[in-house]
Amino acid sequence: MNVAGRPTRTIWPSADGIAVEIIDQTRLPHAFVTARLATLDEAAHAIRAMLVRGAPLIGATAAWGLWLALRADASDAALARAHATLLATRPTAVNLRWALDRVRAHVAPLTPSARATAARQLAMEICDEDVALNCAIGTAGLALLRGIAARKPVGARLNVLTHCNAGWLATVDVGTATAPIYAAHDAGLPIHVWVDETRPRNQGASLTAWELLNHGVPHTVIADNAGGHLMQHGQVDLVIVGTDRTTATGDVCNKIGTYLKALAARDNGVPFYVAAPSPSIDWSLRDGVREIPIEERDVRELTHITGRLPDGAVASVALTPEGSPGGNPAFDVTPARLVTGLITERGVAEASESGLRRLFSDAPAS
Amino acid sequence: MNVAGRPTRTIWPSADGIAVEIIDQTRLPHAFVTARLATLDEAAHAIRAMLVRGAPLIGATAAWGLWLALRADASDAALARAHATLLATRPTAVNLRWALDRVRAHVAPLTPSARATAARQLAMEICDEDVALNCAIGTAGLALLRGIAARKPVGARLNVLTHCNAGWLATVDVGTATAPIYAAHDAGLPIHVWVDETRPRNQGASLTAWELLNHGVPHTVIADNAGGHLMQHGQVDLVIVGTDRTTATGDVCNKIGTYLKALAARDNGVPFYVAAPSPSIDWSLRDGVREIPIEERDVRELTHITGRLPDGAVASVALTPEGSPGGNPAFDVTPARLVTGLITERGVAEASESGLRRLFSDAPAS
Numbered sequence: 012m013n014v015a016g017r018p019t020r021t022i023w024p025s026a027d028g029i030a031v032e033i034i035d036q037t038r039l040p041h042a043f044v045t046a047r048l049a050t051l052d053e054a055a056h057a058i059r060a061m062l063v064r065g066a067p068l069i070g071a072t073a074a075w076g077l078w079l080a081l082r083a084d085a086s087d088a089a090l091a092r093a094h095a096t097l098l099a100t101r102p103t104a105v106n107l108r109w110a111l112d113r114v115r116a117h118v119a120p121l122t123p124s125a126r127a128t129a130a131r132q133l134a135m136e137i138c139d140e141d142v143a144l145n146c147a148i149g150t151a152g153l154a155l156l157r158g159i160a161a162r163k164p165v166g167a168r169l170n171v172l173t174h175c176n177a178g179w180l181a182t183v184d185v186g187t188a189t190a191p192i193y194a195a196h197d198a199g200l201p202i203h204v205w206v207d208e209t210r211p212r213n214q215g216a217s218l219t220a221w222e223l224l225n226h227g228v229p230h231t232v233i234a235d236n237a238g239g240h241l242m243q244h245g246q247v248d249l250v251i252v253g254t255d256r257t258t259a260t261g262d263v264c265n266k267i268g269t270y271l272k273a274l275a276a277r278d279n280g281v282p283f284y285v286a287a288p289s290p291s292i293d294w295s296l297r298d299g300v301r302e303i304p305i306e307e308r309d310v311r312e313l314t315h316i317t318g319r320l321p322d323g324a325v326a327s328v329a330l331t332p333e334g335s336p337g338g339n340p341a342f343d344v345t346p347a348r349l350v351t352g353l354i355t356e357r358g359v360a361e362a363s364e365s366g367l368r369r370l371f372s373d374a375p376a377s
Numbered sequence: 378m379n380v381a382g383r384p385t386r387t388i389w390p391s392a393d394g395i396a397v398e399i400i401d402q403t404r405l406p407h408a409f410v411t412a413r414l415a416t417l418d419e420a421a422h423a424i425r426a427m428l429v430r431g432a433p434l435i436g437a438t439a440a441w442g443l444w445l446a447l448r449a450d451a452s453d454a455a456l457a458r459a460h461a462t463l464l465a466t467r468p469t470a471v472n473l474r475w476a477l478d479r480v481r482a483h484v485a486p487l488t489p490s491a492r493a494t495a496a497r498q499l500a501m502e503i504c505d506e507d508v509a510l511n512c513a514i515g516t517a518g519l520a521l522l523r524g525i526a527a528r529k530p531v532g533a534r535l536n537v538l539t540h541c542n543a544g545w546l547a548t549v550d551v552g553t554a555t556a557p558i559y560a561a562h563d564a565g566l567p568i569h570v571w572v573d574e575t576r577p578r579n580q581g582a583s584l585t586a587w588e589l590l591n592h593g594v595p596h597t598v599i600a601d602n603a604g605g606h607l608m609q610h611g612q613v614d615l616v617i618v619g620t621d622r623t624t625a626t627g628d629v630c631n632k633i634g635t636y637l638k639a640l641a642a643r644d645n646g647v648p649f650y651v652a653a654p655s656p657s658i659d660w661s662l663r664d665g666v667r668e669i670p671i672e673e674r675d676v677r678e679l680t681h682i683t684g685r686l687p688d689g690a691v692a693s694v695a696l697t698p699e700g701s702p703g704g705n706p707a708f709d710v711t712p713a714r715l716v717t718g719l720i721t722e723r724g725v726a727e728a729s730e731s732g733l734r735r736l737f738s739d740a741p742a743s
Contacts, residue, residue, distance in 0.1 A: 210576060210602055213696055233705070235600075235602050236709075239636040244666075271605045274605065313574070315684070317694070318696045320694055330574075330582045335586040336598070344609070
């Protein structure tokens with residue numbers, strides 16, 4: 012999407028052809044800084060230190076990382092070492108293993124001298140596939156947004172609420188939950204986004220707001236607490252969020268607090284949609300609340316917050332009294348019964364096993 | 378409640394008898410600092426600049442402020458001027474007008490020379506009444522907590538979730554939502570409190586956590602987003618929150634985000650109680666969502682956050698990108714249908730007109 016009026020991806024090959032470049036997302040929203048990754052170690056560091064984040068972007072970065080490793084040493088041993096190094100950066104990300112396995116399977120049968128070029132080409136393909144997937148979600152979501160807009164007075168603002176960042180910064184481009192939003196905005200619909208701050212890591216306030224601001228989409232940042240009140244007063248036409256993991260039955264595991272918005276949407280008759288690319292679906296799971304383990308993250312994410320001082324420097328401040336313990340579950344599960352529909356790359360599915368299987372008859376059995 | 382092991386109120390007459398002292402709550406939780414108010418202007422400033430906050434404490438401070446004014450000048454004109462000055466400090470606080478009117482009505486008929494002493498005595502009474510009211514809520518709530526604890530294994534932790542600060546810092550002592558918690562803790566129940574951070578002003582993370590820490594009540598600070606997940610996993614036995622305004626029908630207007638917790642409690646079969654002292658009940662209101670105007674506060678409360686730098690200094694940092702607008706509704710309304718009961722100073726009422734009238738048959742007609 013656009014940054015300062017210029018179409019930009021989150022990761023791209025450098026002009027000199029010997030490295031990849033990324034947006035250093037740890038600097039957002041206070042500075043737009045790119046970083047150059049020229050070695051395996053630099054790619055691994057970028058994932059580990061969260062210069063890149065979001066499952067699809069992590070996968071893409073890992074694929075490029077294998078290319079960087081193979082450029083330096085294309086032996087079987089080096090390939091195995093690079094795979095292991097990159098896999099260890101963020102052990103829980105599904106796309107990470109998927110991308111690494113895919114590149115390894117593709118290049119392993121080749122002679123070492125052919126591996127780097129093949130890896131480079133596949134990394135590029137993985138990036139393009141991600142963008143195509145997200146665009147397909149955007150197309151499906153756009154039809155849905157047009158339908159909702161058609162029931163409003165002509166020219167009335169269409170208010171979407173989103174939580175966390177399932178935006179282009181989490182993917183290679185376009186994003187998942189943001190795909191319908193960008194599609195609608197670019198198509199001229201008068202869309203406005205309520206951006207949940209998304210404590211404790213503030214991905215909404217820092218990343219989603221920054222994305223929308225740079226692409227020119229009208230938006231308003233709100234506290235996570237505010238969404239229910241806005242829905243009670245008719246200020247939200249629909250909710251669209253992303254998903255980290257979707258069960259075969261349509262339960263959705265997403266950033267902590269998503270469930271609360273789904274409850275408020277249900278209580279106020281507001282449609283609640285989840286942008287769910289098929290790679291997010293775990294066909295082996297049937298009960299999200301019972302089966303999906305929820306990561307308990309470092310409490311410092313809650314007790315300290317990073318922002319911009321008046322002089323422009325970025326600093327971290329403590330919010331809680333010294334001595335008060337904190338808890339930091341990172342995700343929650345929204346049961347399928349609260350989900351109006353899953354926006355997939357093949358269209359909008361009912362959030363149920365039959366609804367998903369209707370679109371994905373080729374999926375593995377549960 | 379205790380601060381460093383010593384029973385403390387939020388406001389008290391100074392030892393030398395010519396001023397009042399308060400806790401400067403703008404310095405919490407990073408420093409415990411008291412301030413001395415010796416003049417009308419100092420009292421007005423303390424309310425305006427939120428050194429004191431919380432409706433009951435604002436009322437008490439205003440009463441003391443009238444005494445300070447009358448000590449300097451007890452004429453009719455000075456009384457009128459002081460009343461007007463204090464009333465203008467926080468125009469929306471109900472208790473502020475109530476306390477000021479009460480002191481004025483009490484001293485106006487007296488000769489000027491008798492006014493200051495009478496005002497001082499009444500200010501002290503207003504404080505003691507507030508404490509007695511809160512203790513009565515604590516007694517009613519304790520019975521309720523004992524009932525819930527009795528259904529758990531012996532010795533099992535009793536988990537209460539609270540939102541914002543309806544604690545002793547918002548009152549003269551004991552607090553409203555915290556009154557049952559302190560009563561239970563002091564009675565030896567193994568109580569543990571999930572403290573909602575309460576964005577955007579962080580009253581939970583900064584004030585409620587500080588209170589509980591100082592009184593020795595086990596607690597854990599969580600993001601506002603986390604409560605639903607905890608309830609899904611059986612980690613919350615009940616919710617107790619405060620109320621800024623309660624309708625005659627039992628709707629509750631409280632800090633933004635309260636409604637989301639009420640929805641989650643309902644969805645998970647968790648009792649949701651509101652500590653509602655009768656002065657919070659507005660007998661003229663019947664539909665909280667439709668009738669109660671919600672204050673939209675300065676967006677800087679959302680976009681900037683104050684905390685402690687590593688060197689101990691307190692600083693404010695910006696969270697959002699420059700140019701992203703924000704919205705900041707300060708309260709929301711929880712419909713009575715989601716409220717299990719209202720804990721009043723006369724006992725626990727069903728959240729309905731008949732439930733409230735059963736305990737308050739002497740209340741004005743709607």
